[in-house]
Amino acid sequence: MYKSNKKNLMKLTPIEVIDLSVSLGKDLILDKVSCSIKNNSITAVIGPNGAGKSIFLQTINGLTNIDNGKITFNKIYNNDEIRNKQAMVFQTPTLLRRNVKSNMDFVSNVKNKNGKLIIKNILKRVGLEGYDNKPARLLSGGEKQRLSLARALLIEPSVLLLDEPTANLDPFSLKLIEEIILEESKKGATIILTTHDMAQAKRLASDIIFFNKGKILEQTDANVFFRNPLTKEAKKYINGEILL
Amino acid sequence: MNILLEAFAKSFELVFTLNEDLFEILLLSLKVSGISLLLSCLIGLPLGTFLAIKSFWGKDAFLVLFNTMMGLPPVVVGLIVYLLVSRSGPFGWLGILYTPTAMIIAQMILITPIIVSLTSQIIEEISQEYKSLFASLVVPSHKAIIAYLFDARYSILTVVLAGFGRAISEVGAVIIVGGNIDHLTRVMTTTIALETSKGNLSLALALGIILLSIALTTNFILIRLKIRAKRRMYV
Numbered sequence: 001m002y003k004s005n006k007k008n009l010m011k012l013t014p015i016e017v018i019d020l021s022v023s024l025g026k027d028l029i030l031d032k033v034s035c036s037i038k039n040n041s042i043t044a045v046i047g048p049n050g051a052g053k054s055i056f057l058q059t060i061n062g063l064t065n066i067d068n069g070k071i072t073f074n075k076i077y078n079n080d081e082i083r084n085k086q087a088m089v090f091q092t093p094t095l096l097r098r099n100v101k102s103n104m105d106f107v108s109n110v111k112n113k114n115g116k117l118i119i120k121n122i123l124k125r126v127g128l129e130g131y132d133n134k135p136a137r138l139l140s141g142g143e144k145q146r147l148s149l150a151r152a153l154l155i156e157p158s159v160l161l162l163d164e165p166t167a168n169l170d171p172f173s174l175k176l177i178e179e180i181i182l183e184e185s186k187k188g189a190t191i192i193l194t195t196h197d198m199a200q201a202k203r204l205a206s207d208i209i210f211f212n213k214g215k216i217l218e219q220t221d222a223n224v225f226f227r228n229p230l231t232k233e234a235k236k237y238i239n240g241e242i243l244l
Numbered sequence: 245m246n247i248l249l250e251a252f253a254k255s256f257e258l259v260f261t262l263n264e265d266l267f268e269i270l271l272l273s274l275k276v277s278g279i280s281l282l283l284s285c286l287i288g289l290p291l292g293t294f295l296a297i298k299s300f301w302g303k304d305a306f307l308v309l310f311n312t313m314m315g316l317p318p319v320v321v322g323l324i325v326y327l328l329v330s331r332s333g334p335f336g337w338l339g340i341l342y343t344p345t346a347m348i349i350a351q352m353i354l355i356t357p358i359i360v361s362l363t364s365q366i367i368e369e370i371s372q373e374y375k376s377l378f379a380s381l382v383v384p385s386h387k388a389i390i391a392y393l394f395d396a397r398y399s400i401l402t403v404v405l406a407g408f409g410r411a412i413s414e415v416g417a418v419i420i421v422g423g424n425i426d427h428l429t430r431v432m433t434t435t436i437a438l439e440t441s442k443g444n445l446s447l448a449l450a451l452g453i454i455l456l457s458i459a460l461t462t463n464f465i466l467i468r469l470k471i472r473a474k475r476r477m478y479v
Contacts, residue, residue, distance in 0.1 A: 063379050083382050094377040097370075097395040097478040106391065110383050137477035155381075 012073040012085055012158045013039035013190045015060065020069035022052075022059050029055045031214040032069065037192060037207070042185050044201040044222065045194045047211030048237060053194040054091065056211065057161045060192065061088045073159075084111065087157035091164040091194075093148035100139070100147055101132035107151045119154065126150040127176055142173030149177060153184070160184055162193035166200065178204060198238060202226055210234045247445065254446030255453055266450055273431040276344050276418070277411035280351035284407055288356050289400070292363025293389055297371050307364065313357035318350075322420030325350045329421065342423035347431070350417035355407040362403040366396045398473035405466050412458060 015037040022030040029052045037043050045053045058064050060071060062078045073082050096103050104119045123129055126146040131139070136147060145165060152160060162181070166174045181204055185191055195201055201208065201222065208225040210218040210233075217231045229235045236242075258266050295306060327333050329341045329349075340346045370392050378388050393400065415433035422429035424438055432451045439448040473479045 058376075061380055063376060080382050083380075086380075088380045090376065090380075094374060096374070096391065107381060110381055110387055135476035135478065 011039070012082055013037065013041075014074065015159070015190070016070075016072045016075075017060075018070050018072075020059065020071060021067040022055055022064055023067050024055070024064075028067075029214055030059065033211075033214070033216045034069075035209055035216055035219045037190060040185065040188055040190055041206045042181065042191045042193070042204050043207040043209060044205035045192060045209045045211060046196070046198070046201055046237070048242075051211035052214045053211050054163050056209075057088065057163050057192060057194060060159075061086055061161055063088075084155075085158040086161060087152035087155040087159075088161040089145070089148050089152050089163065089165050091167060093144045095136040095139075095144060095147060098136060099133050100128060100136050103136045103147060104151060104154060107154050111155055113154060113156075122150045122153050125153070125180065127172070140170075142169045145169060146173055146176065149180060153180070157189060160189050160191045162191065164194050164196065166195070166197065174200075198226075210237070212237075251445040251449045255450030258447065258450040259453065263450075266447070266454075268427065269430055269432055269435050269451065270454055272344065272429075273412060273433075276347050276431060277351060277408060280348045280355060280411050281404065281408050283348070284352050284356040284359050285404060287352075288359025288407075289363055289393070292360045293367045293393065295360065295364040296367035297389070297392075307361070310357045310361045310364070314361055316354060316357070318354060318414050318416030319420065321350055321353050322417030325353065325417065325421045341421065342425055342429055344422070344429060346421040347418040347429060350421045351411045351414060354414060354417060355410050358407050358410060359403055362406070363400060366399045366403070367392050370396050395478070398469055398479050401469060402466055405462050409459060409462055413455065 017033060017035045017037075019032045019034055020030055021028065021032055033052075033056070045056060047053055055064060059066065062083050071078055076082065096106055098106070100123070101119070104123065108114070108119060120129075123131065126149055128143060128146055128150060131143070136144070139147060149165065166177050169177070178200065181191055181193070193204070205222040208218065208220055208222050209216055210225070210229075210231070212233050218225060218229065218234050220230070225234070226238065229238060295303060325346060326341070329335045329338060329346050331341070340349075371388075374388070374391070378391075383391070413433060415437055418429075418431060419434045419437065422431070422434065424430055424434040432455050436448045436451050436455070439445070439451075470479070
């Protein structure tokens with residue numbers, strides 16, 4: 001179980017989360033959450049603000065310390081080899097103080113990915129063709145998020161984690177990012193995204209995980225969830241009511 | 245007023261006729277300050293980076309120490325270095341008192357804390373900014389450090405130029421450990437002090453003009469770099 005082997009490493013799913021608890025300071029953010037994320041699924045993690053969605057994603061990515069419980073990737077605990085096959089796009093993208101091309105080159109160098117052509121193609125794919133020399137932090141909000149996604153795509157991740165990737169974006173960026181998510185899914189990636197956009201969750205997700213107050217209240221098929229949510233909290237959330 | 249005008253005229257004459265003594269003093273000043281800056285950077289940049297990214301017991305004490313040392317009085321530094329390298333001092337056997345080497349050491353003691361403290365602040369800020377991204381990308385430590393230093397290059401250049409400014413304009417320490425010996429340890433600032441006391445205002449003023457020109461050029465470069473970096477949001 002603890003040993004890694006190459007055969008297993010290529011396939012990181014199913015991701016099993018068992019009795020996971022995470023605290024930040026004195027605050028318990030995730031309270032004994034358990035779920036299973038299927039291979040090649042698009043899972044939308046939804047729930048009100050402060051429910052623990054982003055921390056859940058960050059914990060899968062190995063960015064937060066676990067108090068209790070465990071996460072396994074195809075029965076293997078998280079390690080650097082597994083994390084190298086994951087990519088995370090943050091809600092507020094952190095871009096290096098360099099131009100667009102250098103931001104891509106940095107990831108390429110860290111991950112030992114060769115190929116100017118690959119970078120060029122990915123930038124074209126996210127609509128940033130010809131932006132090579134533009135300082136990354138001068139890009140618009142949508143462009144920044146697309147560059148952040150481009151860096152993630154360069155990794156060719158088996159698991160793609162997206163924290164509200166289209167929040168506050170223009171329709172063009174939103175459509176483009178959604179198309180890329182679907183394309184990556186078709187290529188075989190397992191995608192987990194957080195969103196407040198119910199229409200987006202319906203359009204993209206095969207599975208839904210519903211969070212409230214640090215707990216998973218529902219994990220189910222997306223069609224089932226939107227047609228017939230099991231908990232009153234989920235019903236209220238879908239109907240746009242405040243959860244107390 | 246006439247004396248001042250005469251001094252100005254003569255100082256320009258010295259500058260534009262490439263006066264040998266004047267340029268000897270200028271070159272020694274640049275050499276001493278340049279070498280002390282280079283050595284301070286070799287010590288200060290890695291040390292500042294280390295203090296910024298590593299957590300260890302006593303780290304705050306080190307930071308307080310280096311911050312305090314930024315304001316060290318040059319004459320006190322001069323006195324300490326003098327006591328250390330004078331014939332009866334623990335390093336007297338080196339025989340470096342009244343040599344450019346002693347002046348370089350004194351200047352290093354003055355500017356290394358500036359490089360360490362400011363580098364530490366800059367790198368701490370950028371490492372916090374990149375923390376989650378680098379953790380997510382599993383960036384190895386050495387590549388992360390290179391990235392911090394590269395991405396903070398404009399800010400670090402500001403620090404380096406500030407260190408150079410401190411070194412080139414310093415007089416108190418170098419006059420004590422250098423002795424202001426003609427053709428050996430006479431630099432711009434010590435010459436200005438000496439020639440003013442002798443009433444030879446033209447040479448003092450000529451050196452003052454050069455010193456100001458160096459300061460102005462340094463600051464001009466600094467401001468241009470800052471504007472360029474800000475326009476690109478690189479700082």
